[in-house]
Amino acid sequence: MSAILSTATAPWDVERVRRDFPILDQQVHGYPLAYLDNAATTQKPRVVLDTLEHYYRHDNANVHRGVHLLAERATGDFEAARESVRRFINARSTREIVFVRGTTEAINLVASSFGQGLREGDEVILTAMEHHANIVPWQLLRERTGIVLRVLPITPAGELDLDALPGLFSTRTRLLAVTHASNALGTINPITDIVSVAREHEVPVLLDGAQAVPHLRVDVQALDCDFYAFSGHKLFGPTGIGVLYGRESMLEAMPPYQGGGEMIRTVSFEKTTFAGLPHRFEAGTPDIAGAIGLGRAIEYLEGLDWEAAMAHEARLLDHATQSLEEVPGLRIIGQARDKVALVSFVMDDVHPHDMGTILDHRGLAVRAGHHCAMPVMTYFRVPATSRASMAFYNTFEEIDRLADALRYARELLA
Ligand SMILES: Cc1ncc(COP(=O)(O)O)c(C=O)c1O
Structure with a gap:
């Protein structure tokens, strides 16, 4: 995140922050x-x-x-939101910020457009930790072109097996696509190390930042990545809007993703010329309100004491890890050294979906399922996990309630 975020280390006033989120103030069951x-x-x-x-x-x-006033205002606010995104991830230029529907569409855009330059036998490296959004678009490309997918394995702790990375590169490697932080395990991947291996092989890198931007300072120049994808709705902004950052030289070399209005310069039946960046990749009417809402969410985040917020999240993660480890029969899936505030777990003899229902009846909203990361489930030999994922507005009491409810679920179901 950008350097303009405050670096003061005042205590985190979670109750004050919670008042900014009206939805949190309600009873459930x-x-x-x-x-x-x-x-x-x-x-x-x-x-x-x-x-x-x-x-x-x-x-x-x-x-x-x-040409009318409302159109000028809407356009001004929409483009101001693009500038907020640029600042937030420290991109060099707004030409590098493409508005899309979300992380999924961002990765599909790269697979479709950058993918047009790939030939049969070219290779893309993924990891076993990816969300389906960073697997399936590459499989679709494989069906169209005959590319080869190579997969970096994970370790029992839920980290990437970096020792295996150099061996995955070949002269045919065209892209490395990896998640910055895992939605199923919480693992924060050592992107600097990963990118430097890719650079040695002159291979561009796409980062799936869906789970990283809400928790980490993201600086695309410092990360030295070529593409960075994230979703507005996971960053306290609206659904339906997301971002593809693309290094300008990469985007310049890529053909359009979709055709239509907004992305052209001139059209005749003989020939169409395309608009410049980033509009060439934004066919049709965009989610204008969504982009403006995302820009506002970013400004809101920039107004927070981010260091204090992240310190609070780190304490929440420690507290949740310790409290859940003490629950009989519970096993945490994903014990990486570096994690975002997320705990995935299974309990002996209790299906995660039953667990989710019991927790819901105590007002606790957690997720149960494969989290769109089925290869992770396969690796850990579980059909699904329960997942408690935290934000800076969560409290220690909520974690205590979760641990109590898990003990209750164990007594009831196991
Ligand atoms: C790591 C990761 N990548 C991609 C996605 C897809 O995001 P979206 O559904 O907003 O496109 C998610 C959503 O959970 C995710 O966690």
Whole structure:
């Protein structure tokens, strides 16, 4: 995240921050809501809700084409949001910021467009820790072109087996696509080390940042990646909007992803010329309100004491790990040294879906399932896990309630 975020280390006032998120103040099945499903989607601060309403009430117009005042305002706010994103991830230019629907669409864009330059036998390296969003687009490309996918394995701790990485490169390797942080395990991957191996082989790197941007300072220049994908809705912004960062020289060399309005310069039946970056990759009317809402979410985050927020999350993770380890029959899946605030777990003789239902009836919103990371489940030989994923607005009491409810579930079901 950008250097303009505050670096003061004042104590974290979680109750004050919670008041910024109106949805958190409600009862579920007679209990106060404990929202622990932040890896799936985060809640939205009031300023984002207000921004969306304000946009539709006062400024709604299509962008880039209108000459009237509303169109100018909508376009100005939309492009200001792009600048907020640029600043937030420290991209060099707004030409490198493409608005998309989310991480999934960002990766599909790269697979489709960058993928057009790939030939049968070319290789893409993935890891066994990827979300399906960073597996399936490459498999679709494999069906179209005959590329070969090579997969970096994981270790029992839930880390990437970096020793195996150099051996996966060949003269045919065209891309390394890896998640910055795992949604199923919480693992934060050592991206600097990974990118430097890729650089030795002159291979570009795509990072799936869906689970990293809500928890880490992300600086695409420092990471030295070529593509970085993330979703607005996991970053306290609206659904339906996300970002593909692409190094300008990479994007410049890529053909358009979709055709239509907004992405052209001139069209005749004989020939179409395309708009410059980033509009060439943004066919059709974009999610204008979503982008403006995302820009507002970023400004909200920039106004927080980020160091204090992250220190709070680290304490929550420690507390959750310790408390859950003490629950009889519970096993944490994913014990990496470096993790975002997320705990995946299984309990002997209790199916994660039953667990999720019991927890829900105590007001605890957690996720149960394969988390769109079936290869991870296969590796750990579990059909599914329960997952408690935290944000800076979660409290220690919520974690204590989770541990109590898990003990209760064990007594009831095991
Ligand atoms: C690591 C990771 N990558 C990609 C995605 C897909 O994000 P979206 O559904 O917002 O496109 C997710 C969503 O859970 C994720 O956790």
